[in-house]
Amino acid sequence: MGMTMTQKILAAHAGLESVKAGQLIEANLDLVLANDITGPVAIHEVEKLNKKTVFHKDKVALVPDHFTPNKDIKSAEHCKCVREYAKAQGITNYFEVGEMGIEHALLPEKGLIVAGETCIGADSHTCTYGALGAFSTGVGSTDMGAGMITGQAWFKVPSAIKVVVTGKLKPWVSGKDVILHLIGKIGVDGALYRSLEFVGDGIANLSMDDRFTIANMAIEAGAKNGIFPVDEKTIAYMEEHSNKEYKVYEADEDAEYDEEIVIDLDKLDSTVAFPHLPENTKTVKEAGEVTIDQVVIGSCTNGRIEDLRVAAKILENNKVKKGIRCIIIPATQKIYLQAMEEGLLKTFIEAGAIVSTPTCGPCLGGHMGILAAGERAVATTNRNFVGRMGDVTSEIYLASPAVAAASAVTGKISEPSELGM
Amino acid sequence: MKALGKVFKYGDNVDTDVIIPARYLNSSDPAELATHCMEDIDKDFAKNVQKGDIIVATKNFGCGSSREHAPISIKASGVSCVIAETFARIFYRNAINIGLPIIECKEAAENIDAGDSVEIDFDSGIIYNKTKGESYQGQAFPEFMQKIIKAEGLMNYINSKNA
Numbered sequence: 001m002g003m004t005m006t007q008k009i010l011a012a013h014a015g016l017e018s019v020k021a022g023q024l025i026e027a028n029l030d031l032v033l034a035n036d037i038t039g040p041v042a043i044h045e046v047e048k049l050n051k052k053t054v055f056h057k058d059k060v061a062l063v064p065d066h067f068t069p070n071k072d073i074k075s076a077e078h079c080k081c082v083r084e085y086a087k088a089q090g091i092t093n094y095f096e097v098g099e100m101g102i103e104h105a106l107l108p109e110k111g112l113i114v115a116g117e118t119c120i121g122a123d124s125h126t127c128t129y130g131a132l133g134a135f136s137t138g139v140g141s142t143d144m145g146a147g148m149i150t151g152q153a154w155f156k157v158p159s160a161i162k163v164v165v166t167g168k169l170k171p172w173v174s175g176k177d178v179i180l181h182l183i184g185k186i187g188v189d190g191a192l193y194r195s196l197e198f199v200g201d202g203i204a205n206l207s208m209d210d211r212f213t214i215a216n217m218a219i220e221a222g223a224k225n226g227i228f229p230v231d232e233k234t235i236a237y238m239e240e241h242s243n244k245e246y247k248v249y250e251a252d253e254d255a256e257y258d259e260e261i262v263i264d265l266d267k268l269d270s271t272v273a274f275p276h277l278p279e280n281t282k283t284v285k286e287a288g289e290v291t292i293d294q295v296v297i298g299s300c301t302n303g304r305i306e307d308l309r310v311a312a313k314i315l316e317n318n319k320v321k322k323g324i325r326c327i328i329i330p331a332t333q334k335i336y337l338q339a340m341e342e343g344l345l346k347t348f349i350e351a352g353a354i355v356s357t358p359t360c361g362p363c364l365g366g367h368m369g370i371l372a373a374g375e376r377a378v379a380t381t382n383r384n385f386v387g388r389m390g391d392v393t394s395e396i397y398l399a400s401p402a403v404a405a406a407s408a409v410t411g412k413i414s415e416p417s418e419l420g421m
Numbered sequence: 422m423k424a425l426g427k428v429f430k431y432g433d434n435v436d437t438d439v440i441i442p443a444r445y446l447n448s449s450d451p452a453e454l455a456t457h458c459m460e461d462i463d464k465d466f467a468k469n470v471q472k473g474d475i476i477v478a479t480k481n482f483g484c485g486s487s488r489e490h491a492p493i494s495i496k497a498s499g500v501s502c503v504i505a506e507t508f509a510r511i512f513y514r515n516a517i518n519i520g521l522p523i524i525e526c527k528e529a530a531e532n533i534d535a536g537d538s539v540e541i542d543f544d545s546g547i548i549y550n551k552t553k554g555e556s557y558q559g560q561a562f563p564e565f566m567q568k569i570i571k572a573e574g575l576m577n578y579i580n581s582k583n584a
């Protein structure tokens with residue numbers, strides 16, 4: 001029986017010729033990640049281990065991005081813990097405020113992960129790197145700590161859902177709409193314990209930023225990982241960003257899948273996930289009149305340069321509606337700089353939006369845009385759970401940068417066509 | 422090993438943001454986390470929970486973020502076991518790794534109500550509902566995970582392996 005792409009990568013990292021779904025294996029890791037929330041717990045846990053040094057100084061990444069720049073004293077202590085550990089262990093990939101960005105945008109940009117590699121991160125959106133054809137998955141702090149010291153992790157080999165992508169997206173429709181549509185279809189536990197393997201000729205029509213967005217939200221369907229085949233765009237991205245050697249794995253022709261889902265990109269419209277689950281999706285046309293108080297454009301899902309370009313195009317000849325707060329957060333310093341050089345920041349500020357330094361900030365209800373009781377936000381983030389961005393009675397509507405920017409202009413959930421665009 | 426306690430019952434997709442809201446993640450102290458456990462879904466939980474009590478939920482318990490603070494806060498609040506029809510996978514790993522007993526059992530998730538008194542035998546996986554006089558067969562852990570649980574967590578297991 002053939003193997004899926006994920007199974008092939010796992011087999012290679014476990015030193016096995018083949019693996020099958022359900023098998024428990026121990027695999028070697030190429031990268032182990034934590035942030036300022038999960039890092040301190042992991043650092044505390046590894047104290048229990050007899051071996052105390054990290055398995056490889058260049059294969060551990062510590063990114064304080066959640067409550068940074070330090071939002072309060074306790075957060076400052078957490079960041080200090082991570083900083084001091086990185087220093088004591090000589091960890092090369094520690095990113096201080098100033099070079100820091102949101103981890104899942106930062107690591108691919110820094111070339112720290114490439115196709116064919118295996119990565120665990122103490123952050124659920126570690127699955128983002130599947131866009132590059134790597135196996136990457138989120139774990140907790142104890143798993144991360146163990147991986148950081150031993151260079152290994154245990155996995156149950158997942159079965160997979162095959163997602164066949166065909167066609168080409170309409171204008172203003174993006175990767176975010178693809179993944180929201182898929183989650184709406186299969187539900188927040190639709191891919192539980194399994195891989196989402198994307199295939200099909202439509203993938204060539206998706207940019208790398210679209211693929212990062214899609215892989216990023218695989219976890220929102222409960223998936224262990226989401227993974228894309230490696231094509232010319234992937235290779236061009238890796239050659240631009242990384243010196244690491246990559247390896248291309250392809251699923252066997254006779255690989256077994258639990259299920260097959262077809263997504264025709266031509267048929268997708270701008271999509272919004274209503275509170276309080278990412279599966280509660282409607283098209284913007286079906287959304288009705290939903291007035292809002294705030295817009296957030298950013299996060300590891302949609303804080304990349306293409307996202308900012310789309311938002312800027314909409315805000316170029318429009319103004320943020322009076323009374324609406326529009327918060328834009330470039331995901332990394334490099335994206336921030338690029339946005340500045342392209343004049344996007346000027347567009348945002350002239351339109352009445354604010355632009356923040358890279359941080360997770362409001363995405364997890366940390367800081368920089370918390371919602372009061374009863375307030376509503378359209379956000380390009382990935383979770384709209386109860387209380388995620390503030391008060392338990394506030395509401396989050398998940399959408400693409402195009403929908404978020406258009407909504408900032410009208411003050412209600414809207415798509416660019418409503419602005420005559 | 423056995424657990425006995427009163428049940429707190431929840432529905433589908435109880436996510437880690439309601440188990441322990443991010444606004445409290447500037448702490449990693451279990452006792453402090455426990456005071457906010459389940460706050461955004463059940464604000465009286467921390468006040469009412471007693472040592473040994475049991476959480477029962479339906480599908481996809483613990484979905485969302487990878488924060489280990491979620492099982493840590495549940496364990497520190499005195500809960501002896503979480504029973505659900507299914508668990509989100511990161512939560513499942515985390516619970517095992519930190520030694521919070523969890524059991525998947527559809528029948529128990531469907532039939533147990535809030536306030537029921539429930540006894541769990543971890544060796545056999547049998548869940549006995551004293552209030553209703555019913556019992557349900559829960560899923561036993563794969564052998565590999567039993568080893569981690571026996572070692573009282575992943576770190577001890579690794580130490581014993583490399584000893």
Ligand code: SF4
Pocket residue numbers: 066102103104123125299300301359360363364381382
């Ligand atoms: S941006 Fe949001 S989802 Fe992404 S890593 Fe930060 S908190 Fe998590």
